[in-house]
Amino acid sequence: MLNVKNLEFKYRGAKGNTLKGIDFNIHRGEIFGFLGPSGSGKTTIQKVLIGLLKGYNGSINVFGKERKNIGRDFYEKIGVAFDFPNLYLKLTAKENLQLIAYYYKKPPQELDCLLDRVGLLPDKNKVVEGFSKGMKMRLNFIRSIMHNPTLMFFDEPTSGLDPVNAKIIKDIILQMKSEGKTIFLTTHNMTIAEQLCDRVAFLVEGQIALCDSPYALKLKYGRKTVKVDYLEHGKKGTSEFGLDLLGGNQRFQEIILDREIISIHSQDASLEDIFIKVTGRELL
Numbered sequence: 254m255l256n257v258k259n260l261e262f263k264y265r266g267a268k269g270n271t272l273k274g275i276d277f278n279i280h281r282g283e284i285f286g287f288l289g290p291s292g293s294g295k296t297t298i299q300k301v302l303i304g305l306l307k308g309y310n311g312s313i314n315v316f317g318k319e320r321k322n323i324g325r326d327f328y329e330k331i332g333v334a335f336d337f338p339n340l341y342l343k344l345t346a347k348e349n350l351q352l353i354a355y356y357y358k359k360p361p362q363e364l365d366c367l368l369d370r371v372g373l374l375p376d377k378n379k380v381v382e383g384f385s386k387g388m389k390m391r392l393n394f395i396r397s398i399m400h401n402p403t404l405m406f407f408d409e410p411t412s413g414l415d416p417v418n419a420k421i422i423k424d425i426i427l428q429m430k431s432e433g434k435t436i437f438l439t440t441h442n443m444t445i446a447e448q449l450c451d452r453v454a455f456l457v458e459g460q461i462a463l464c465d466s467p468y469a470l471k472l473k474y475g476r477k478t479v480k481v482d483y484l485e486h487g488k489k490g491t492s493e494f495g496l497d498l499l500g501g502n503q504r505f506q507e508i509i510l511d512r513e514i515i516s517i518h519s520q521d522a523s524l525e526d527i528f529i530k531v532t533g534r535e536l537l
């Protein structure tokens with residue numbers, strides 16, 4: 254679906270390249286996440302992929318063609334949402350959607366239905382100027398998918414949203430995946446990445462430091478142990494055991510059989526731990 258090789262990009266006037274030789278593939282029906290701290294190049298790569306920033310080196314093969322050689326019909330097939338909502342502030346929510354719908358050849362999805370999906374139906378006739386950041390983000394999001402694209406680019410899709418609204422957006426993204434759509438997203442939020450992405454790439458200073466599924470990364474970098482909290486003679490105890498031959502471990506058996514268990518957790522690494530371990534950076 255999207256095949257990127259040795260991608261480099263330099264802003265005019267900048268000293269060096271902002272993207273420094275990036276390689277990755279995204280398969281059809283996959284959610285692929287670019288993770289990285291602020292300033293690592295996430296927004297830049299999205300803008301280069303969709304053609305908003307021109308003049309890259311290397312190759313971006315998308316829908317079977319080189320990005321540079323694809324005409325305007327590219328925009329019929331892709332959906333794009335940036336982390337800053339760019340909307341017509343003097344128009345209502347619904348008018349914003351209606352206006353953008355004119356740009357596309359295909360008729361849009363049912364607008365009221367989309368508005369309802371993100372909780373904006375009661376506000377559809379209000380001008381966007383008075384919307385909160387979260388309302389604008391939600392409107393911006395449905396605007397990006399209303400023409401039913403097959404490949405989506407979402408830049409920090411849940412930034413500025415409260416947990417309830419973030420979940421609404423996450424659910425829509427997962428539903429689109431289940432319909433076979435392909436999704437590229439960027440985030441500096443590891444929880445979002447873990448919940449949504451089939452694979453993630455860690456981006457640091459314009460380079461990919463690591464790329465794999467969250468599950469594989471957690472197994473590879475996690476401690477292969479299980480931690481058990483239990484009550485023993487009225488006091489809380491904690492023990493950690495290696496996963497290898499766990500069933501044959503006598504102390505483990507004794508605790509499981511005779512103590513009141515409070516909790517049992519395998520000690521997987523979080524994506525955040527892995528990011529810090531691999532890149533030596535925090536995700537701020």
Ligand SMILES: Nc1ncnc2c1ncn2[C@@H]1O[C@H](COP(=O)(O)OP(=O)(O)O)[C@@H](O)[C@H]1O
Nearest residue numbers: 264267271289290291292293294295296297298
């Ligand atoms: N228009 C621009 N001109 C020059 N440099 C830019 C421009 N936009 C972003 N940059 C620089 O490119 C780097 C990556 O920025 P960006 O892609 O916005 O990172 P992220 O989205 O990961 O926070 C930063 O060092 C930023 O200062």
Ligand SMILES: [Mg+2]
Nearest residue numbers: 295296297336
């Ligand atoms: Mg950004």
